Amino acid sequence: MKRREVLQIAGASVATLAAPAILRAQTKRFEGITIRTNGYGGDYDRILKEYVAKPLEEKTGLKVEYAASTMAAAAAKVIAARDNPPFDMLMADSPGLPELIATQIIDPVTVKEVPNISKLLPNVREFGDYGIPYLTNAIILTYNTKLVKQPITSYADLARPDLKGKVGMLTPENTGGVLTLIALAESNGGSLDNMDPAFQALEKLRPNIAATTPATVNMLQMYEQEEAWAGPYFDGRIYSMRVKGKPMASVIPKEGIYALFNYVNPVRGGKNREAVYAYMNQALSDEAIGALVEFFRYAPVTNVPLKPEVAKEVIVLADRDKLKSVDWTKVAKIRGMMTERFNKAMR
Amino acid sequence: MAAHASQVETAGARTRLLLLLSPLAAFLFAFLVLPMLGLLRTSFLPGERSFGATGFSFEQYVKFLGDGYYLGVLAETIGFGVAAAFVSLVLGFPVGYSLARLPPSKRRWRLIIVILPLTLSLVVVVFGWLVLLGRNGLVNSVLVGLGVFETPQRLLFNRVAVLVVLVQQFLPFMILSVMSVVTQISPALEQAAANLHANRFTTFRRVILPLAMPGILSGMTLVFILSASAFITPRLIGGSKVQMVGSLVFEQVTAILNWPFGSAMAFVLLVLTLVVTIGANAALARLFISRGISRAP
Numbered sequence: 001m002k003r004r005e006v007l008q009i010a011g012a013s014v015a016t017l018a019a020p021a022i023l024r025a026q027t028k029r030f031e032g033i034t035i036r037t038n039g040y041g042g043d044y045d046r047i048l049k050e051y052v053a054k055p056l057e058e059k060t061g062l063k064v065e066y067a068a069s070t071m072a073a074a075a076a077k078v079i080a081a082r083d084n085p086p087f088d089m090l091m092a093d094s095p096g097l098p099e100l101i102a103t104q105i106i107d108p109v110t111v112k113e114v115p116n117i118s119k120l121l122p123n124v125r126e127f128g129d130y131g132i133p134y135l136t137n138a139i140i141l142t143y144n145t146k147l148v149k150q151p152i153t154s155y156a157d158l159a160r161p162d163l164k165g166k167v168g169m170l171t172p173e174n175t176g177g178v179l180t181l182i183a184l185a186e187s188n189g190g191s192l193d194n195m196d197p198a199f200q201a202l203e204k205l206r207p208n209i210a211a212t213t214p215a216t217v218n219m220l221q222m223y224e225q226e227e228a229w230a231g232p233y234f235d236g237r238i239y240s241m242r243v244k245g246k247p248m249a250s251v252i253p254k255e256g257i258y259a260l261f262n263y264v265n266p267v268r269g270g271k272n273r274e275a276v277y278a279y280m281n282q283a284l285s286d287e288a289i290g291a292l293v294e295f296f297r298y299a300p301v302t303n304v305p306l307k308p309e310v311a312k313e314v315i316v317l318a319d320r321d322k323l324k325s326v327d328w329t330k331v332a333k334i335r336g337m338m339t340e341r342f343n344k345a346m347r
Numbered sequence: 348m349a350a351h352a353s354q355v356e357t358a359g360a361r362t363r364l365l366l367l368l369s370p371l372a373a374f375l376f377a378f379l380v381l382p383m384l385g386l387l388r389t390s391f392l393p394g395e396r397s398f399g400a401t402g403f404s405f406e407q408y409v410k411f412l413g414d415g416y417y418l419g420v421l422a423e424t425i426g427f428g429v430a431a432a433f434v435s436l437v438l439g440f441p442v443g444y445s446l447a448r449l450p451p452s453k454r455r456w457r458l459i460i461v462i463l464p465l466t467l468s469l470v471v472v473v474f475g476w477l478v479l480l481g482r483n484g485l486v487n488s489v490l491v492g493l494g495v496f497e498t499p500q501r502l503l504f505n506r507v508a509v510l511v512v513l514v515q516q517f518l519p520f521m522i523l524s525v526m527s528v529v530t531q532i533s534p535a536l537e538q539a540a541a542n543l544h545a546n547r548f549t550t551f552r553r554v555i556l557p558l559a560m561p562g563i564l565s566g567m568t569l570v571f572i573l574s575a576s577a578f579i580t581p582r583l584i585g586g587s588k589v590q591m592v593g594s595l596v597f598e599q600v601t602a603i604l605n606w607p608f609g610s611a612m613a614f615v616l617l618v619l620t621l622v623v624t625i626g627a628n629a630a631l632a633r634l635f636i637s638r639g640i641s642r643a644p
Contacts, residue, residue: 072601079398099604103398165501171587173602211504211586214598218477218583225481227503336395336603343595344416346587 028061030275037089037264037279038074039066043295051291052282062275071096078105078267088270089279093137094260095175097127098332106130106265113277116284119302121320124261126328132280133261135292136299138316138323139179141251142238143230144223152230154254155180155187155201163208168228172339173214178331179258180232181338183324187255192330195338202345212346223248235315239297250315256324257316261301390610397606407611417595417612424591424616425623427506428575431513432567435521438514439566443525444555448534461519469516473583476512477503480584504586512584513574520573521566528562529555564631568624575620592616 039045045066053064067074071092078085082105092100100106108129111117117132124133143152150162158167170177181198184190184205190197210228213219216237222228223241232253241248264283266276282288286304293300294307299316311317389397393404411417442461446454464472479485480502487499502508532555540550556563578593585591592612599609 070601072604171598173598209587210501211588213586214582214602221474221477221481225477225483227482227501336599336605336608339598339603343587343590347416347419347590 028059030056030272030278031061033061033272033275034063034065035088035270035272035275035279036065036067037087038071038091039068040091040262041068044292047291047295048283048288051288052279052285055287056279056282060275060278062278064279071100075100075103075105079103082269085267085270087267088272088276090265090267092131092263092265093175094126094263094326094328095178095331095335097131097263097265098329100265101127101130105268107268109266109277109280114280114284116281119284121301121303123323123325124301126261126325131261131263131265132284133263133301134283134289135262135296136259136301136316136323137175137262138235138257138259138299139176139183139232140235140238140257140315141230141253142223142233142241142248143251144226145247145249147226147229151249152251155183155232158230158232159201159204159208163230165208165210166229167205167208167210168219168222168231168233169205169209169212170216170219170232171212171214172335172342174216175260176216176232176234177212177214177342178335178338179260179326181342182326182331183232183253183255183258186324192327192334195334195341199341199345202342206345209346234298236296236298239313239315252315252319252322257319257322258324258326259299259316260326386610387614389606390614392607394607395603395605400607407608408615410608411611411615420590420595421592421615421619423589424575424593425619427510427513427577427581427591428571428620428623430510431517431574432571434510434514435518435570436563436567439518439521440525440559440563443522443562443566444529444559446522446526447529447532461522464516465519469579472516473512473579476508476515476584480508503584504588506585506589509581509585509589512580513577514570516577516580517570517573520569524566524569525559525562528559532558560631564628568628571624572620576616 039048045068049064049066053066056062056064067087071090074087074090075092075096078087078090085105090100090106109117109132110129114132120133124136125131126133141152141155141158148163148166150160152158157163169180172178172181181195181202182192184201185192185195185198188197188201211222213222216234219228219231219233220237220241223233224244224246235250238248238250242250264280266273266280270276284302286302289300289302289304290306292298293304293314294310297310297313297315299314299320300306306314306317316323390407391403391405392400393402393406394400446457446461449457481487482499482501484502486502487496490496491499536554536558537550540554545553575591576593577591578597581589581591582594582597585594593616596609596612596616599605599612
C-alpha cells in the first residue's frame, strides 16, 4: 500500500471517530455566540459566572462576558450607542429602572420569552413587564451585641441616649440611605410626597450619628472598627460580618422592611436576543438563585428550596409580609431633594 | 540680507515647533477641550436631566451661588486646598531640599520612597487610612499602649483627619517641585553667604528661599488644585461633617444623574481654583521680583 493511501485511510478513520463530537458541538444552540453585560464585580459576578454562565455554556455553548461597572456608566454607554449597544443586557437595582425605562434602552420581558418568570413570587416585579428581579437586598437594623446592652427593635431606638455618637448611616447616594429615609418618613406619619417627618426624625437622631458614608463597604469597616455600633444596614452584609466573628444582630424593624431588587434587563437593539432570554431563564433557576442566597443570605425572589441552616440566616424570609413597596419612579423625582436636605442636615 | 536670513530661520523654527506640538494639541483639544465645552453647555441646561434637555438657563449657577450651604462648602473646599498647600510646604520643603543636596547615587532610593505613594490607587490608600486611624487601628493602639489615652479615640470623620490624608497623598508633588528647583541652586551661593557671616537662617531667608520660590509656587499650586478637587478622601474619611465640592459633584453626576447641576458646580470650582492660583502666583512673584529689583545695585 502506498504511503498516500495509508494517510488517506488514517485521516478518514479519525474523521469518522471524531464526527459525533464535532456534530454535537456544532448543534449547540448558541455555539459561537457571546453576550455582554455589566456586572457588580467581586463575589457577585463570581457566583453568576459559576451558576448562570457556566451551566449555560455547557448546555448551549453560549459565552457571557461581565464588565464590572456602575449601572449609570453602563447605561450612558448604551445611550451613546443605541444602534450598536456595547451590552446585550444591563444589570441594575430598583432605583435605576425608572431611568432605564424612561430613556427607552431596555425592553419588556414576559413569561412567553422567559418561562421561569412564572416562578417569581407575587409583587416582586415592580415595573410591570420591565426587568427580571433575581435577588432582594433589604435594609434592616443591626447592633453590636457586645457593646449595645439593650436590644434595638425599631428606627426610633436609634435615638436612644446610650447610642450617642455610635450610629452609622448610609447617605441617600446609596440606595440603603434612600430606604432608611423612606422608613423614617413613613414611620413618622410621612410619605414620599411628604418627607418632612424623615428629616425631623433625622434631626433628633443627629447627635447619635457617628458618621455617614455613601459606600456600603466603608460602613462595613465602620462596624468592624467599632466606630459604629448600630444602625440601618443591608441584611446580607450583616450576615457577612457575623460569619467573620463580629457579634452583629439582625433585627427586623417594627416599622417594616424596605428593600430593593437586583434586576437583569435586555437592552433594546442588542443582538442575540434569544441568548439573552436563555441567560435570564437560567438566572431564575433554583441552581442560580439558591447559590446567590446561600452565599449572601439575601432573600430570594422565588420559592427556591433552601437548606435549613441557610434559611435560618435569611432573616427576611420569615417576614416577607413586612416588606414595604416603594414607588421608585417617585423616588427618582425626589432623590435630588432628599440628598440636598440630608447633606444640609448633616453639615 | 543677514536680517532677512535670520527672520526666515526664526519662522522656520516656529513652524517646526508648531508641527511638534500639533499632535499633543490635537489630542488635548479632542479629549479635554471639547468634553469640557460639552460640560459647560450642560451646565446651562435647565432642569435636573441632560438627556433630551434643551434651552439655556442660569438656574444651576443661581441655585449654587444663591444658597448659603453651597457657598459654605465652596469656602471650606478652598480652605482645605490652602491648608494642605501650606502644610505640604512646611513638611515637604526640608525633604525636597535635602534630596536636592544629596549626591545622585544616594538620592535614588530616597526618591523612590517619595514617589511610591503615587503608584498606589487612591482608594486603596484611603481605605488604608481608615484602618490606621480606626478605633482598633494602629494609631489608637499605640496611643493607648503609651498611656496617652485610656480608651481608643475617634480619630476619623473630622476635618483634621481629612487634612492629614490630603497632605499625605499630595506631599510628593511638593517635594519633587522643591527638589527640582533647589538642584539648580549652586551650593557655592550658600558657601558665599556663610563667608559673608550670614547664619543659616539668614542664608535660607535671603538666598535659598527667593531662588527656590518658583519650585515652592509650583508645588503649592499642584497641592492646592489637587486638594481642592479631591472627592474620595472627604467622602470616606470625612463622614458627613466634612463636605467638599468634589464630593457633591460626584454625588450629583453618578447617583442623582443631575448632570446640569453637577457641571455647574464643577465649573464654579474650576474658575475659583484658577483665580486663587493665578492670583497667588502673581502676588508672590511680584513680591519677590520687586524685592530683587529693589536690592539690585
